[in-house]
Amino acid sequence: MTSATLHVANEPTGNAKLRPNRVPEVTVDFWLIKLMAVTMGETAADYLAVNLGLGLTATSLIMSAVFAAILAYQFRQQRYVPWVYWATVVLISIVGTLVTDNLVDNFGVSLPTTTIAFSAALAATFAIWYAIEGTLSIHTIYSFRREAFYWLAILFTFALGTSVGDLVAEQFAIGYLTTGLLFGAIIAAIAVIWYVLRTNSILAFWLAYILTRPLGASFGDLLSQPIEYGGLGFGTVITSLIFLICIVAIVAYATLRQSRSEARTRAAA
Template identity: 35%
Template sequence: MTSSTRIGTPTRAQRVPDPDGAFWVVKVVTTGMGETTSDFFVHTFAPELVVPVAFVVLMIALVVQFRARAYHPARYWTAALMVSVFGTMAADVLHVGLGVPYAVSTTGFATVLAIVFLVWWVSERTLSVHEITTTRRELFYWATVMTTFALGTAAGDWTAMSLGLGYLGSGVMFLVVFAVPGVVYFATRRAAIATFWFAYVMTRPLGASFADWFAMPGVRGGLDVGPGPVSAALFVVFLVLVGTLTIRARSVRRDRPAYLTGTEGAA
């Protein structure tokens, strides 16, 4: 590890994306794909094998992300996708494997998220995604992302199953709740950080609820397409979106100074 990437020291460039419109679209796609991909593998293969493998792949994806000099869509969104898959598995293990009620796991993950935010704020005095310019801040960022995925999975299952809203009903509800922070921000131009993270948490149950609605059998209120086909379809959409973002990012990097893109001194 070089001095430029040592924990707490500045990195060459920010390695996470700004939350524009494309960011939210890809984010929702990854949440839905993470939900159905997790279900497909866990129900097709032994969970004792699948969960550790998913964890190892997640760690590899995060290492690749942290070794990047700057934001690269393929690296970042691959890591985000693996967080989605493993976060779903982690939440499901608590309920299916250990019998923890969804209300309890939702409350537990919400508490963990609050603690992560508190420690992040005390340490860095900022929770802004526009200021992820040190390795330590990026560690806080990914810890937050992981927790929001687990929280969103538990919350989506809680509303769909325990509260009886069903997958479609939950999806519509979370779509409305997801839109509220955006309306508040554009109307007031205030609380940008709070509205961002609130919306970010909501993307998980939003994408997962609609993906489950397509994938789950009719007896559970779904369209019975199956988690495998839904995952495959979403993966194609994911590849197209990330490919488009990669082309756009390369175009932007060509027009920016090297010290802003992390390519200064690169071969």
Template identity: 40%
Template sequence: MKGSTVSFASQAVSKVPEVTIGFWVIKVAATTLGETGGDWVSMSLNLGYLVGSAIFLVLFIGLVSAQVKAAEFHRFLYWATIVATTTLGTTLADFADRSLGVGYPGGTTVVVALLIGSLAIWYRSEGTVSVESIVTAKAEWFYWITILFSQTLGTALGDWVAGEDRGGLGIGYEYGAMLFGAGLIVVAALYFWTRVSRTALFWAAFILTRPLGATLGDFLDKPVAQGGLHVSRLYASALLLAFIVACIVLIPQRSIRSEPAA
């Protein structure tokens, strides 16, 4: 039975794209859109964090379900699902930090626990958390739930580092983006010049790109008095969306396993 499972996994087609430079460019843009888009719905439209989270949760479940049911990799579906996780992650983190009154440190701690729990359960169930193993519906759900928690953590972490209220460290959005960018450079150096687990480095980079996007998004739409550029959240979101669509069209992408393994 075990041998047949391994044989199936080796021949199944993954619906996760290869992790290339283009992948990370789109990922950072998507996380920035998640910040501006999530804030536009919850703040600019005055719907609040709870209602905003409910709206994005419905989109998240619908898109993940479509992704799981798909027979092959579809680039627009995949990245639409990523954007859904970033917007939901934004409103969930803001709801925890602000509406629940636990502050940035408390919200970050809660989401760290959820992310570790998700990875631990996934590993216990599947024996790996590598993106190269995502060839079953069960593994896909683990993947997307873990991504959601990583996006939520990124928002909470970015707000904690850059914000001045609610227990924030107050280093500002520009310096926050530089800090997380430096963290990504360290991860890249470890990837190219060490033998550190590629799976661990992938998740480290995936988590760090979220607070980078969060601080960039806040830098775009926050008032000048708070260190931002005060760009309309709607306009910023529209520009980011156009950029993402252009990247998806122009940057070659294929699934990790585009052909059955020998």
């Protein structure tokens, strides 16, 4: 799935093409890394908060600081740099998860309330983004303001995805595998509807983006949680390392491919 471009009426198309997009195109690689990033975000957050004994509050403060640093570095790139971008995604997945966990566990906010609140926050972000920029396309993220809207929307998608996933798991208690298959089926249905009916591609993209979080978290929990709790007992360390290695390998491949593409472009110039 890709996002359709909705151009700003008064923006010359030629000027847009001169500036590099700061985020990746939506490809199979994109969805693979994103799914693994959210899975690792779930298991890494559990490892830091539980296994290392840092607790939810300390983990939230530490990871928010690390995320702020890598996000600032991402803004400095002003173009798509695979390792910086995906490091930002991994960290924002952790922080988005922790935002919901803090509201629920530390402040006693119910999951239905957080689900509604983050849905409203995400909708407001999109409304303001479109009102100011005239587009929600991820193919034209070439200014600081557009990138700021982009990352804010992503933060809310992770927080919302956490709320939705935890709400389903709590309400239905259907287990990690079944929960993962359920969200996988919903994402597949969105893809089929988009492909067959040619529905709004931006809506389809963001719906899929939200739902990959509970999908990845379910399989992360399935692998990492003890057998007596319905998992396979690999633990958070092994599970996190498995997905980290996969992410690094695919990002390295994407970096090499981008370098070769840029070299061909320079040679042809």
